Amino acid sequence: MAKRVDINCDMGEGFGRWRIGNTDDADLFPFITSANVACGFHAGDPTLINKTIGLAVQHGCAVGAHPGYNDLQGFGRRRINGTPEEIACDLIYQIGAVREFARYHGLTLQHVKPHGAVYMELAADEALATTFLDILHKTSPELPLFCMAGSLIEKLAVVKGHPVVREFYADRDYGDDGFIVFTRDAGLPDPEEIAQKCLRACTEGLVRTVQGNDITIPFESICIHSDTLGSGEIVRAIRRVFQDNGITVAAIGNNAT
Numbered sequence: 001m002a003k004r005v006d007i008n009c010d011m012g013e014g015f016g017r018w019r020i021g022n023t024d025d026a027d028l029f030p031f032i033t034s035a036n037v038a039c040g041f042h043a044g045d046p047t048l049i050n051k052t053i054g055l056a057v058q059h060g061c062a063v064g065a066h067p068g069y070n071d072l073q074g075f076g077r078r079r080i081n082g083t084p085e086e087i088a089c090d091l092i093y094q095i096g097a098v099r100e101f102a103r104y105h106g107l108t109l110q111h112v113k114p115h116g117a118v119y120m121e122l123a124a125d126e127a128l129a130t131t132f133l134d135i136l137h138k139t140s141p142e143l144p145l146f147c148m149a150g151s152l153i154e155k156l157a158v159v160k161g162h163p164v165v166r167e168f169y170a171d172r173d174y175g176d177d178g179f180i181v182f183t184r185d186a187g188l189p190d191p192e193e194i195a196q197k198c199l200r201a202c203t204e205g206l207v208r209t210v211q212g213n214d215i216t217i218p219f220e221s222i223c224i225h226s227d228t229l230g231s232g233e234i235v236r237a238i239r240r241v242f243q244d245n246g247i248t249v250a251a252i253g254n255n256a257t
Contacts, residue, residue, distance in 0.1 A: 003202075003246065003247055003248060004247070004248045004249075004250055005202060005219075005220070005221065005222055005242075005247060005248070005249060005250075006033050006034050006165070006220060006221035006222065006249070006250065006251055006252045007031070007032045007033050007034070007221070007222050007224065007235065007238065007239075007249055008032065008033070008034035008035070008036055008064070008113070008146065008167070008221050008222070008223050008224075009028055009032045009034075009035060009036065009223070009224045009225070009226050009231075009235070010036045010038065010066055010113075010115065010223075010225055010226050010227070011025050011028070011029075011035040011036060011037055011038070011052050011055075011056075011066075011226055012025065012035075012037045012038045012043070012044045012048050012049055012051070012052035012066075013038045013042075013043040013044065013075075013226060013227060014038075014043060014044070014045075014048055015043055015044065015045050015048070015072055016045060020043065020075065020226075020227045025052060025055060025226060026055060027232045028224075028226055028231060028232060028235060029055050029056065029058070029059040029061055030059055031235040031236060031238075031239050032061060032224070032235060033061060033062060033249055033250055033251040033252075034061065034062045034063075034064060034110060034111065034221065034251050034252060035052065035053075035055075035056045035061050035062070035063050035064065036064050036065075036066035036111075036113045036115075036146070037049055037052050037053060037056075037063055037064065037065060037066055037098050037101075038052075038066050038068070038115070039065055039066060039067045039068070039094030039095070039097055039098050040094060040097060041067065041068050041069065041070045041071070041072070041076065041090065041094055042068030042069060042070075042071055042072065042074075042075055042076025042077075042115050042116060043068075043072065043075060043076070046097075046101075049097065049098060049101050050101050050104070053098075053101050053102055053104075053105050053107065054105060056105075056107075057105050057106070057107065061251070062110035062111075062251035062252065062253075063098070063102050063107055063109060063110060064098075064109055064110050064111035064112055064113055064146070065094060065095040065097075065098040065099065065109055065111075065112045065113070066098075066112075066113050066114075066115050067090070067091040067092075067093075067094035067095055067112070067114055067115060067118070068094075068114065068115030068116050068117070068118055068119075069087075069090075069115075069116065069117055069118050070090055071117075075116065076115045076116040076117060076118065077116040077117050078117055079117045079121060080117070080118075084125075084127045084128040084130075084131035084132075085131055087118065087121075087128060087131075087132070088128065088131040088132040088134075088135055089135070091114065091118070091132055092132075092135050092136065092139065095109070095112055095136075095140070109140075109143060110144070110251060110252060110253070111143060111144045111145070111146055111165060111252065112136065112140075112143055112144075112145055112146070113145075113146035113167075114146075119147075120182075122147070122151075122152075122153045123147065123148055123151035123152055123153055123179070124151070124152055125152075126152060126156075129152055129153040129156050130156060132153075133145075133153065133156055133157055133160055133162060136162065137160055137161075137162045141161075141162065142163070143163075144163040144164060144165045144252065145157055145162060145163070145164050145165070146164075146165045146166075146167055146221065146223075147164055147165070147166065147167065148166065148167060148178075148179060148180070149166040149167075149178065149217060149218045149219060150178045150179075151179075154166065165220050165221050165252050166218055166219045166220055166221070167219055167220075167221050167222070167223045168198070168201050168207070168217055168219035168221070168222045168223065169222075169223050170194050170197065170198050170222050170223060170224050170234065170238065171189055171194060171223075171224055171225055171228045171231070171234060172225075173209070173210045174207050174208075174209045174210070174215065174217070175209055175210055175211065176209050176211050176213055176215060178215055178217065181210055187229065188229045188230055189228065189229070189230060189234065191230060191233040191234045191236070191237035191238075192237055194234050194237065194238065195234070195237035195238045195240070195241040196241065198222055198238050198241070198242075199241050199242070199245060199247075201217060201219070201222075202242070202245075202247055203245070205217065205218070220252060221252060222238070224238070
């Protein structure tokens, strides 16, 4: 039974005057413990990165870099062709940008969590995962990588000795293979249903798949997407259910595996 768990959320996912989702980041920060800050390629801009990290400081929230494909129009959820080196260098470049803003606010990065389509590519593409891990481990050997349990990049990171944090997706469905099921439009989820799903994952280590089976999902952090409709109500419901059942919510810190 997980009596202590991190809640992470993708933050700062706008650009200039453009914003995505129907919940303001400021309304989410009081209920999360780790913020994945968009780095400017799939979303985010320098001013927004600075503002987002400032909000994290205000709410005592840990900060991680959330690099994605260079695809503002597609919000980083489309696969962009490139060599493993090109894509890996794009990711490292973005991590550096957020790291400097974190330094400006007196913080160190807690983690790195790739975004969207590149997250899924890293989970399955050996050449890309290996190239990215080689650079990340050389530049930031202590920086935990958020990833899916059982993914290729988790296995490669463990072999390399790079710390990982495994995620449970609150607002995404799972297939029997243990991976999340991609959907273009998740609609408006039921906050109480998601809260009970997260509680069961913490207390039983199980989740019901879209095929109707129960599977085991090991994790240290629960992910909520800020652009999911009703994300504010969802994270409030999760925190309320956790409090009622004695589950502590805290940032990962040095508890990566």
